[in-house]
Every structure is written in structure tokens, then in C-alpha cells.
Amino acid sequence: MLTKIEKISPLSAFAINNIKSSENTSMDFLSFREKLSLANIGHPQKRKEWKAARLAIKNTLDSLSLPYPGFYKDNHGKSHAMDDSGHVSLTHHGDYAAAIFHREMSVGIDLERVRDKTVPLGPKYLDPSEMEFLGSDPFLYTLAWSVKESIYKCQGKKGISLRQNIILEPFTAHDKIIKGKIYGSDFSDHHYQVMSYSENDMILTYTVW
Numbered sequence: 001m002l003t004k005i006e007k008i009s010p011l012s013a014f015a016i017n018n019i020k021s022s023e024n025t026s027m028d029f030l031s032f033r034e035k036l037s038l039a040n041i042g043h044p045q046k047r048k049e050w051k052a053a054r055l056a057i058k059n060t061l062d063s064l065s066l067p068y069p070g071f072y073k074d075n076h077g078k079s080h081a082m083d084d085s086g087h088v089s090l091t092h093h094g095d096y097a098a099a100i101f102h103r104e105m106s107v108g109i110d111l112e113r114v115r116d117k118t119v120p121l122g123p124k125y126l127d128p129s130e131m132e133f134l135g136s137d138p139f140l141y142t143l144a145w146s147v148k149e150s151i152y153k154c155q156g157k158k159g160i161s162l163r164q165n166i167i168l169e170p171f172t173a174h175d176k177i178i179k180g181k182i183y184g185s186d187f188s189d190h191h192y193q194v195m196s197y198s199e200n201d202m203i204l205t206y207t208v209w
Helices: 032-039 044-063 128-134 138-155
Strands: 004-009 012-018 071-073 079-081 087-093 096-102 109-113 166-168 177-182 190-199 202-208
Touching: 004 044, 012 044, 032 044, 032 071, 044 087, 044 096, 079 087, 087 109, 087 138, 096 109, 096 202, 109 138, 128 138, 128 166, 138 166, 138 177, 138 190, 138 202
Parallel strands: none
Antiparallel strands: 004 012, 012 096, 071 079, 087 096, 109 202, 166 177, 177 190, 190 202
């Protein structure tokens, strides 16, 4: 998967960074609070992932000509701008980190590598109705997992089950927009649309409006 920055609309953009190539990039733009958080990350790989994700969100803001305000996580693990301007979601997997920003709408983003084990693990995160149309294709199972993760991050609250509460409409490997809905919770009747993008064995998904 290539490093990229893409402006989705005048209000939104996303970016993908290679974690290894981001390792030596200056982090002077971080807020004081974020610099403290970074200093407290002892594991070298986690430091690299954290830095690459912050660089990705910096890239999205630069593409929208917006200042970097600094970000923090709430009790549910969802990231927020320190000045309450806009909405953000961060993710990392393998060699890549990604971020999405929207000035007005809540967002969710996820990166996954296609893996065969997603098929036998299907009953843990998929409804039986979903497994019917997914067959036994590892790509489709990984895509379904990623779409549900993007929806989960977008709604931003703990206690939502990927299997029980987030149900996807039938889709194929060729579909770019995948639709889903949250059922049986305080967030019931909320519909989501998720954009999918794949390259080699990597899948990127993010919520759209």
C-alpha cells in the first residue's frame, strides 16, 4: 500500500503513512500534552505507530489548510481535538498508519491485512446472515471486519458488539461503498456508509457521508 494523502471534500481528508519511513520525522508540531504521552511510551514499536498516526493526522490537516490542535483520547478510546474543532479517527496495522479528519461529522477508519484466519474467526464478529453472503473468502471476511471496525470507531462508544449490534448489507469484492447499521443498542437505527480501498494484501476502510 502506498503512502498517500487524499482530500475527500472541502471538510474532510485522510492520509496513510509508512511507519518505517516516518520514524525520523520531526514531531515538533505535537502539543505539550502529546509530547508527554509520547515520552511515556516505552515500547519502541508502539512509539513508531503512535508517531506515524499523529503524522497522518497532521497530513490531513495540512491538506485542508487547518492548524494542528493536538489530540487526546476519551474514556471510550476515541480521539478528540483539544480545541474541539472537528472529528478524527486513527488506526495502524503492520507497516502502516492512517488517519481521517472531518470538520463536522464523526468519522471512523481502519487498516487490516488480509489473513486466512479471519474465516474460522468469522462467528466471533459476524452475524449468520453475513456469513451466508461472504462464503469462505478471506478477503471478504477481512473486509467485513474492517468495515465493522470503522463503524465501531465512528460511533465512538464501548459496549457495541461487532457481531450482535453491527450488521452489514450484502456486498461483493467489487463494491466500493458498503452499508451497515447498528441494532439493539442506544445507537440503533443509525445507518453508515463505508468506503473500501485495497492494494495488494492491505485493506483500508473509512466512513463517508
